[in-house]
Amino acid sequence: MNIESIKRPSLVIDTLKVNGNIQKFIKKAKVNKVLFRPHFKTHQSERIGELFRKQGIDKIAVSSISMAKVFVKNAWSDITIAFPFNIREVRELKQLTKFVRINTLISAPEQIVVLKNISQFQTGFFIKIDTGMHRTGFEPFQIKEIEEILTIGKMNKKLIFKGFLSHFGHTYQAQNKEQVELIYKSSVSELQKLKKKFEKQYPTIIITIGDTPSCSILKDLKGTDEIRPGNFVYYDLMQMKLGSCTENEIAAIVACPVIDKNLNRNELLIYGGAVHLSKEYIIDSQGNKSFGSIVELNETGWSKSVRGTFLKSISQEHGIVQCNPEFLSKINVGDLIGILPVHSCLTAHLLKENTLFINT
């Protein structure tokens, strides 16, 4: 199977670029002496998992118990489920802890109570700390609440407190690198204070943080013990806009058939819409609302993004590409074009069953 044989919207993964992105993070983690536990929610792919394994990675993060099950089947045996424990899946979690090393995440006392009651096999738990994203977790000053969790945890010897987990997701709203740095530094400083407070009692606890923008942009990851980025494996336009990557590091595109051309409006209609790309958009450097940049496909992959050309709107299965006239004149009905995705996590999820790997 090669790109030219694609008939329907398909994710094309350049494994050379993926390997480059993995290497970059392995090196960065080594220089900074932090543990690298990649988050597999972006790719959710057995095959991409193997690329990590070949480079020596043996600890991963996932975002659901279902996803953990998939990777346990693929012989991953040290998994942090970086999503607060869903107590409705207690049986599924119990089953997993029988066979592999699982770390759970606690954001509420009800979760640790259930965990305490069911754990028969060693199970790690992190406490989720909210350093400003305000999605979930205890705020760093909620010492009493954190102690309550630890007290309940201690009632079952199989439960091992692993430390504090945070996701600086508010970096995705940052306007520039400086803002990302500020968020990182203030967040890590809060986590450090917590760690100091509890490490006398729990000397092995760590700080684990997660977001791709921080982990990509910061050279110095001082103050953290483990990083769990996920999005970096493919990167995307949103990450590029934040300054996390160059366009050349974006490792995934969606190849889409051209259905028709409108010469009056300088538009291409493509087979490729919200069910393939998701409805995420960015405001691009020209101020356009863009659902993706456009690349030309070639034998080894794809070109740089075509200037003045972007995916301007999408419906369920259709996309409309606004084109510069020169590009438009080169493209024929039935050709394939490539879309650099806005948010590769969602796009890769949507096209999980429809993925082509190149440069393997």
Next chain:
Amino acid sequence: MNIESIKRPSLVIDTLKVNGNIQKFIKKAKVNKVLFRPHFKTHQSERIGELFRKQGIDKIAVSSISMAKVFVKNAWSDITIAFPFNIREVRELKQLTKFVRINTLISAPEQIVVLKNISQFQTGFFIKIDTGMHRTGFEPFQIKEIEEILTIGKMNKKLIFKGFLSHFGHTYQAQNKEQVELIYKSSVSELQKLKKKFEKQYPTIIITIGDTPSCSILKDLKGTDEIRPGNFVYYDLMQMKLGSCTENEIAAIVACPVIDKNLNRNELLIYGGAVHLSKEYIIDSQGNKSFGSIVELNETGWSKSVRGTFLKSISQEHGIVQCNPEFLSKINVGDLIGILPVHSCLTAHLLKENTLFINT
């Protein structure tokens, strides 16, 4: 399997409501003497297909050749693929026309040329007309271009010109019912002129139109011959906002586990995010950006939407529900709540493998 056994974000379909929505359209089509060819892209479900069949429907529309294949397997034998012909799938189309009655859609001369060259079995084709949505299709004044298509079509006797197909998708941007009516009337009038021009030569041609807002809101569907709405089968908040349906007609919700509660911010964290609901949002009547309204689940289905309570943000797997304090106090970690979706087509697509039918 019942609602209470749900562990992960799941689509819950109330088949009583679905049957009601189907009946309403069958009746409307009958009164208006138009053919009813429901679009199956919203549900993509064999089981929902059976509900249509039980009510006497035997002609359907789909939005891709892949989707046509699914329903051919389920013994549907009269299918309009209401998406312009993707010439990269010529082999797949050819295969389909061997066994069942297929209507294709033409929006460019290149498509009819391919169709002419490959058609060995009778195949219908519609010409796509753009009455103002500006996504794809010929504009009603492009008579020369339309004649060019027909001339090529005539070269293969297996190709049968069926008429003009349009989708008034710009009704989705309408601000009220009056605007929907205006769009409908001006669009149909354009299509009527075209039909008159060509029906001497092609006496059996029809006008087929597609959007749920028009077909729901207009009492009088004068001027059209066939309707192909899809979204009406489940409806959703977007349709409700347009005036296409009442809340009680929304036939699908997403049941989501409650992960934790934040009493300071009056929020619930739920397991349920962009990979379950899509990133579509509306501005609700209070001016909030809302990714869904909230309902309480009960034995027979779900309650009315809870006032002052809505899904205020989503990431890949997380959702944050802004709550009125009274509702918040009733909900516990581990409970399930229901989300009325913003756009049921995308939500149903995302949860295809994770659907529960109730009131069957």
